[in-house]
Amino acid sequence: MTSHPWRRAITISVAGLVLAAVVGVLFALLVQSRGDWRVGLPWERALMLSIDRTVPTFFDWVMLSLPWLGTNLTLFPIIAAVSLWLWRKKGRGELALQLMVLVVGSLVLNAALKAFFDRPRPQLWELRGQFAWASYPSGHAIVGAAIYFTVARMLLRERGWRWPYVVATLMLAVVLYSRLYLGVHWPTDVIGGLLLGFVWLAVVEIAFQPLVGIKTAPLGSESKGTNPSQPTLYIAEQ
Numbered sequence: 001m002t003s004h005p006w007r008r009a010i011t012i013s014v015a016g017l018v019l020a021a022v023v024g025v026l027f028a029l030l031v032q033s034r035g036d037w038r039v040g041l042p043w044e045r046a047l048m049l050s051i052d053r054t055v056p057t058f059f060d061w062v063m064l065s066l067p068w069l070g071t072n073l074t075l076f077p078i079i080a081a082v083s084l085w086l087w088r089k090k091g092r093g094e095l096a097l098q099l100m101v102l103v104v105g106s107l108v109l110n111a112a113l114k115a116f117f118d119r120p121r122p123q124l125w126e127l128r129g130q131f132a133w134a135s136y137p138s139g140h141a142i143v144g145a146a147i148y149f150t151v152a153r154m155l156l157r158e159r160g161w162r163w164p165y166v167v168a169t170l171m172l173a174v175v176l177y178s179r180l181y182l183g184v185h186w187p188t189d190v191i192g193g194l195l196l197g198f199v200w201l202a203v204v205e206i207a208f209q210p211l212v213g214i215k216t217a218p219l220g221s222e223s224k225g226t227n228p229s230q231p232t233l234y235i236a237e238q
Contacts, residue, residue: 005210006211008207009097009101009208009210010101011207012203012206012207013101015203016105016199016202016207017105019199021109021196024137024192024196027195028117028192037119037136040186041186041188045124047187048187049124062178063177064178064182066174067182070148070175071143072107072139076107079147083096083097084096094208094212098204098211101204102200102201105200106146107143110137110139110193111133114136114137115134117136118134119134119135119189120134121134122184122186125183127184135184135185136186138179138190140179141179141189142196142197144171144175145193145197145198145201146200146201146204148168148171149168149201151168152165153205157212176194
């Protein structure tokens with residue numbers, strides 16, 4: 001096998017990053033055309049003000065705590081550690097690289113669009129929980145859609161498990177609801193983030209599809225007679 005599929009994967013991923021950014025820009029311009037998005041569109045304000053915030057203490061604690069499982073601050077080191085394990089111990093460099101491309105791209109998209117549009121956070125009540133930078137887009141929506149569902153797809157392909165899709169859907173739904181409940185995002189921040197996340201997920205999946213089933217030998221397991229400068233490649237069992 002040559003290195004061409006790897007170069008193809010990175011090239012398509014870079015193009016996909018630009019495509020996702022364009023989608024995010026177009027959606028933001030659409031929202032801006034509907035009214036003054038800096039103070040929220042009328043339907044956004046009405047929706048957020050209709051949220052019942054007189055809830056049990058445990059529910060409030062969940063809304064404050066669970067979003068930490070859907071932010072780059074938490075997911076980046078977790079994905080980095082998992083990717084390192086997949087590469088060094090399991091020889092699954094293609095899975096490791098795909099996960100790292102996804103999480104780094106999610107961070108880039110989030111930071112770039114927040115800096116470009118600089119949409120203020122809602123000021124309907126005191127902001128709570130984890131939030132930083134500008135409001136649009138929701139970084140939790142981007143990285144949650146991209147990472148949760150990519151991991152679910154990988155587990156379906158590698159282990160035949162379907163339940164991770166249920167977990168991913170529930171996790172994403174609760175995390176995104178919490179962003180509205182805590183008052184740190186407008187609904188269109190969340191919608192825009194989901195669009196970005198799923199476009200990014202789809203493009204990276206297409207980019208890495210030719211590499212599915214190809215694995216490199218784990219570090220330290222080179223076979224005798226092989227050139228150590230050339231990684232030994234295996235076809236993973238399907």
